[in-house]
Amino acid sequence: NVRLFSHRKPETVRVEGLDTVIHGRSFPQRDVSENIAQDYPAPVSGCFNIGLLHTACTGRDGHALYAPCTIEQLVNHGYDYWALGHVHAREVVQEHPCIIYPGNLQGRNPRETGPKGATLVTVDDGRVVGVEERALDVIRWSVESIDVGACTDIPTVHAVVRERIEQARDAATGRGLALRLRLVGRTPIHNEVIRAGDRLREEIETMAAMISDEIWVETIEVKTS
16 A cells, blocks of 8 residues: 655656545655755646655754755645655644644654654645644653752652653653653762762662653763752
């Protein structure tokens, strides 16, 4: 049930049983620097037109200018919906017509935190009438900065860390949780925290395992002063 678009030029695929067409193109190499959206076919009259495009659009933080295009260009192309890829963070670029980065289905590393999933689009009589974010990730990445400035000893560090881990667990709503913990803040026990080193990590890992066996502490960064 997979259709691989041609990499030579954009093409149009009709969705059987629906008045819907999908316009898209694959890529001849890893990096694409030209504006390929300008060659997409004209919208098909009487159909709901979806444009499938892998692009950084006008540019996104942390992403090279991949297959660049403008929002105005996509709007003026006349499609009813643009489904964009390349950027892994969800973003509603434009509402009318809908231009959306749904993001990826699963965060792959600590830079891809928070809910990941797909966008469910409801169409009635050829018009988008509903857009709903659906979280589908199995493992949730979370980076937690924990201020230990008010802590007076290691047991109080344990207490504030436990509280934050429990909050992150609850936010993950039953998913596995991959945690990167950062201990921050200006604290009189800075040197004690540094000396605790591996022992502190082992204690926090044990604490996390007692909270849930679905929690993995990826790393602990000590950024106190």
